[in-house]
Amino acid sequence: MGYLVLENGTVHDPTNGVDGEVQTLWLKDSKVVAPPTENQPPIDRRIDCRGYVVMPGGVDMHCHIAGPKVNIGRQMTPEYRRDEGIPRSEGRRSASGGLLPSTVGTGYMFAGLGYTTAMDAAIPGLHARHAHEDLLDTPLLDKGFYLLFGNNHFVMDRIREERTDCLDAYLAWALSSTSAYAVKVVNPGGVENWKHISRKTVQQLDEPVPGFGVSPRQIVRNLAASVDRLQLPHAVHIHCNNLGVPGNSETTLRTMEALGGHRGHFAHTQFHSYAGDENDPASFRSAVPELVEYVNEHENITIDVGHVNPGQTLGVTGDAPFGYFLSKLTGNRWYAADGELESSCGVIPMEFQPQKVLVHAVQWAAALEWYLMMKDPWRIAMSSDHPNGGAVFRYPEIIHLLMDAAFRREAIARMHKTLGDRTMLADLDREYSLNEIAIITRAAPAKMLGLTTKGHLGIGADADVTIYTPSLNRTEMFQRPRYVVQAGRVIVEDGEIGREVFGKLFAVNPGMDDGQLPVIQKWFDEAHTIRFRNFAIEKQHLGEVHTVATS
Template sequence: MTYYCLKGGRVYDPANDLHGEVHDLWFQSGVMIAPPAEKPENTVEKDVSGLIVMPGGVDMHCHIVGPKVNHARQFLAGMSGSRRSNSASVMDSPIVPNCSATGQLFAGMGYTTAVDAAIPGLTARLAHHEFSLTPYIDKAFLTLFGNNHYVMDQIREGRGDALQEYVGWMLSSVHAQGVKIVNPGGVENWKQISRKSLHELDAPVGEFGVSPRQIVKSLAAAVDTLGLPHAAHIHCNNLGYPGNWETTLKTMQALEGSRGHFAHIQFHSYGGDADDPTSFTSSVQPLVDYVSEHPEITVDVGHISPGEAMTITGDAPFAEHLQRLTGGRWFTSDTEHEASCGVIPGRFKPYRNLVHATQWAIGLEWYLRMPDPWQIAMSSDHPNGGAFVKYPQMIHLLMDRAYREEMIGRMPENLADRSPLWDLDREYSLSEVAILTRAAPARILGLNEKGHLGYGADADLTIYAPQENITEMFQRPRFVYKAGNLIAEDGELKSQRPGQLLRPEVDVTQEFNEQRKTWFNDNYSIQYGNYRIDAEELLQTVR
C-alpha cells in the first residue's frame, strides 16, 4: 500500500502537544501512522514547509439534514435551486444549501466532520438518506428525547432502568451519536395546552406530571450510566428570552454532577426582563464562572454573524414567540410522541439593531471569557446564527483585537451599556483556534479518531498558507485531506467522495426489546381501514 508523508509543516495538534513545531506527518490507508524506520519505496511525499497543518475541522452542532431543514429549503424555493459547483469558495450560497453543496462548502473550508444536532427518531431514515447525498464529510446526528412520551412516562413512574434501556435502544435503532434535549417538557406542553410553553424548571408538563428539571436530570443520568461518549446535549427552556441566564444556570445545577453539554449557549445567556423583548443585556460572566468550576459541563457558542439567517429549531414554542416579535412567515409541524419544529427566515442586523448587536457581543464574550478552550466549541447553530461559511470571520475576530474593535465601532453606541466586550483584550493563538474548531468538539462528542493527528487518528488534515488577512486564510485552505485523500486544493474540490456515518455501539437487553414492543405497538400503531401497521414494522424500515 502507498505511504504518504507531509514534510516540514508547522503542526498545530494541541491534543498531542504540538503548537506550531515543524513536524513530518505520515499516513496510510486513511489513518495516521508512526514514521517508518526506513522510507518505503512506495512513498508519496508533499513538501508543506512554511504552511500551517491542523486536523480537519469538526462542527459539533449544525442543522443540515432532516424534515425541518427541508421545510427551510422550501422557504428558499427558486433561490437555492440545484446548482452544483466544483468551487469551494462559493460564498453566495443560500443560507440552507442543498445536501451536495453542504458537503462541498464544509470540505472547501477545511471541515471534514459535521453533526446535525436535532433529529426525531421517527424521521431518522430521511436524515440517513440525506447524509448519503452529502459528500466529502463524515457525519452523525443527535436524536431528540426531551419531549418523548415514553421518556416522560418512565420518569413519572420512577423506572430508571426502563428509561436507560429505551435510550440505548433508540440510539442503536436509528444509528445516532447521542441524546438531544430541546426545551424539556416545554414543547409537549405547548402542543397540549393552548400553545403554552414551560418557563419554570419545576413546572409540570401537562398530563405527564413531570418537570423539565426531572427530564434533564433523568436523561443525563441515563447517558452517564450507559457510558455514552457524548454527554446529554441540552437546549434549555426559555431560549431567546431576556433574563433566561437564570434558567440556564438552574439547568446546569440540575445535573447534580452528571455530564452535560449546553448547546448554542449564546442564546441562553441573556439578562433583562422577560416581559420586555428589547431589554437584552449580557449575563455571560456568571455562567462562565459556573462552567469553569464544573469540568463535566461543556458548551458550544451559537454565535451570530451579520447577515442572513434561518431559524430551524425543534423548539416550536420559541419559533412562535419569534414570529410574534417579527411578524414574518413561519412554519411549524408536529412529530407525534417525540418533537415539533419551527422554521422562520430572518436576518441579523447588528450594525443597526441594538438587540442583534448585543447577541453578537455575547457570542464573542463566551469565546473570550472562557478560560479553558477545551470546554467550548465553535458553532453558529447553523443556520440559526448564520451560515457555517462565516466561521473564518469569527476566527479573525478572536485572533485580532484591532479587527474586533473595528467591528465594535460599527455597532450602536449604547452597546457598551449592554456588554463589556470592549474591555476584553484576549487574542486567540492558532493552537487555541485548533482546540476550538477541532480538538475540543471532537473530544466533547467522544470521536476519538477525530480532532487530532496522533497515530491511529483519521487522516483528516487541513493545511493553510499564512496570510495577514485571517478571514481569507481560513476561507481557502491550501490543501484539504479527508481519510488520506486530497479533496481540495486552493479552493478547488477534487473528485467527489462519500463520507462515513459516525455512531457509537450501544447494547440493549432482550428483556427490554420485548417490553418496548408492547408499549410501542399500543401507542405508535397506524390504522388504515382494516389494515394496521405496528411500530415494530415501521421501525424495521429505519434499521
C-alpha cells in the same frame, strides 16, 4: 495503496501537545501512521507543506444539515440560492450554494472550509430514515446525528413512574434502532405543552408538563443520569427552555445546576445567556459573565457557542414554540410541524442587523464574550448552530475576531451605539492563538463527542488534515484552505473541490442485549404507546457505519 506524505508543515495538534512544530505526516489506508522503516516505501504523493499551517480536519459538533426541517428550509428560501451554485466538473457534481445548500453543496461547503466531520443536532426518531438519506448524499464528510427525547411521551411517562430501568433500555434501543449518536433535549416539556391548543410553552424549570406530571428539571436530570449509566461517549446535549427570551440566563443556570453532577453539554449557549425582563425589551443585556463563572467552576459542563453573524440566516430548530415567537415578533413567513409523540420543528427566515438593532448587537457580543471569558478552551466548541446564527462559511470571520483585538475593536465600533452599556466585550483584550483555534474547532469538539480518532494527528487518528496558507488576515486564511485531506484522500486543492468521496456515519451501540428487548415491548404494551413499526433502520442501506461501543 501507497503513502500520502505531508512534508515539513507547521503543525498545530493540541491533543498531542504539538504547537507550531515543523513535522512530516505520513498517511496510509485512511489513517495517520508512523514513518515507514523500509528504505523505499511506496509513496503515491508528496505535498510540500513548508511554510503552511497544518491542523486536523475541522469538527462541527452542532449544525443542521439533514432531515425534514432542513429540507423545508431549502424549499422556503429559494432566493438564498438563486444566484449561487457550484458547477459540475470531472469528479464533482453540480450543487446549489448559499446559506442552506443542497446535500451535495453542504458537503462541498464544509469541506471547502477545512471541515471533515459534522454532526446534525436534532432528528426525531420517526424521521431518522429521512436524515440517513440526506447524510448518504452529503459527500466529503464523516457525520452523524443526535436523537430527540426531551418531549417524548414514553420518556416522560417512565420518568414520572421512576422506571429508570425502562428509561435506560428505551434510550439504548432507540439510539441503536436509528443508528444515532447521542441523546438530544430541546425545550424539555415546553414543546409538548405548546403543541396543545393553549399554544403555551413551559417557562419554569419546576413547572409540570400538563398531562405528564414531570417538570423540565426532572426530564433533564433523568436523561443526563441515563446517558451516564449507559456510558454514552457524548453527554446529554441540551437546548434549554426559554431560548432567546430576556432573562433566560436564570433558566440556563438552574438547568446547569439540575444536572446534579452528571455530564451535560449546553448547545448554542449564546441564545440562552440574556438578562432582562421578558416584558421590557429595552432591558435586554448579556448575562454571560454570571454563566461563564459557573461553567468555569464545573467540569461536568461543556458548551458550544451558537454565535451570530450580521446578515441573512434561517431559523431551523426543533423548538417550534420559539419559531412561533419569532413569527409573531417579525411577521416573517413561518413553518411548523409536529413529530407525533416526540417533537416538533420550526423554520423561519431571519436577518441579524447588529449595526442597527440593539438586541442583535447584544447577541453578537455575547457570543464573543463566551469565547473570550471561558478559561478552558477544551470545554467550549465553535458553532453558529448552522444555519441559525449564520452559515458555517462565516466561521473565519469569528476566528479573526477572536485572534485580533484591534480587528474586534473596529467591529465593535460599527455595532449599535448603546451596545457598550449591555456587554463587557469592549473590556476584553484576550487574543486566541492558532493552537487555541485548533482546540475549539477540532480537538475540543472531538473530545466532547468521544471521537477518539478525530481532532488530532497522532498515530492511529483518521487521516483528516487541513492545510492553510498563513496570513495576518485571519478571515482570508481560514476561508480558503490550500489543501484538505479526508480519510487520506486529497479532496480540496488550491481551495477548490477536486474530487467527491463519501465519509462514514458515526453511531453508538449502547450494548443493549436481546434480553432487554422484551422490557421495551412490555412497557409499550402496558402504556399503549405507539409501536414505531418503521422506526428501526435497515443497516445495509446506511453505507459505511462506524459504531462507537460503550464500555
